[in-house]
Amino acid sequence: MLNGFGELIVLTSDELLASKSLNGDLAAFEELVNRFKNRVFALVYRIVGQHQEAEDVTQDVFLTVYEKLYQYDNSKNFAPWIFRIATNASISALRRKKKVVILNFEESYPSNYELNNASFLTDPQLMFERKELEKEISAAIMKLPENYRAVITLRYHLDLDNQEIADILDISRENVEVRIHRARKALRKIILQQKEERGMKLELSANR
Template sequence: MEGREQGIVIPIEARLARKALKGDQQAFAEIVGLYQDKLYHMAFRMLGSRQEAEDVVQEAFLRVYRNLDRYDEGMKFSTWIYRIATNLCIDRLRKRKATYSLDAESTEHEGLDGYAVIPSDDRTPESEMLLSETQRIVRQAIDTLPAKYKSVMVLRYLHDLSLQEIGEVLDMPVTTVKTRVHRGREYLRKKLERKL
């Protein structure tokens, strides 16, 4: 999956970005294939809306395509593309009206509030119900986090990025990331103590 250039290993994304910059549409399609689902899941976790997540992913790829010439190969491609998508999500969260209801019934799933339920493997109906309710409560709590904490919590706990990677994605010092993760956890802990 990696290429070599004068003894230097070049990650596949960097090679694809080079090709796409030269007009190779197939190379860009491969970049989309590599990141489309990852970015969608990250955006959905941050925004809680399928439509908004799809919009963010589309806008992120448009920005990537328009700015391929600005991609610094010294940076991991995943960091660069996550930064673009995360910033788009943060912008949307900031623009939301305060009247947005987290408990509003989803237009996509009749009778459910908009929080997705992770499919089960071999759980009993009773344990599934408890798990679903717990997941719903946790997701509700995450959705109430201020944007600056929500982004680090989603990247850390739902996408398993390291503190260093989050710092690169959000373009902030690791110490700031640590502080926001700590404060985000405290916020969630207090919120969940009241709910669970």
């Protein structure tokens, strides 16, 4: 694979790329940006909730990473380090605005939706159910407190383990599980409320 400098990037660990970047190798840093940009953006977007803002914060995250690379401890994984910077930057951005961000559902940006949706589902009934649930979750997730949005994204979308999530959020490892449990419960509650508001059948609450 060629980078923007016309050089061949051999599969290199994130950590090695980070030390090369620190030595002034911009090609290595560009590779890091390419590797992490979508994941960092996903995390930032989930916390910040607004597309353009999220993109600005994401750009700031990479500039911060570049400036602070000398603080990165090479014996540890790079991913949790950058996600921690991204989480803190997003939460700061949210606080600076000092108001709740309301997701603008009129926004129509191209999303991963089209890319992922050619998925395994062939059963039209299941497909319909999943699409409905996708809409519910997408709307509900922004109603969660930001720390719940963060932990859900870190666990499910970014597939990090509990120790990594604990380091990123500065909570103890056992509380990661607690927070995920609560976040999922809260998410489900919001989904039920949304459905209730629209007078839909409460299939999720069938056994309560």
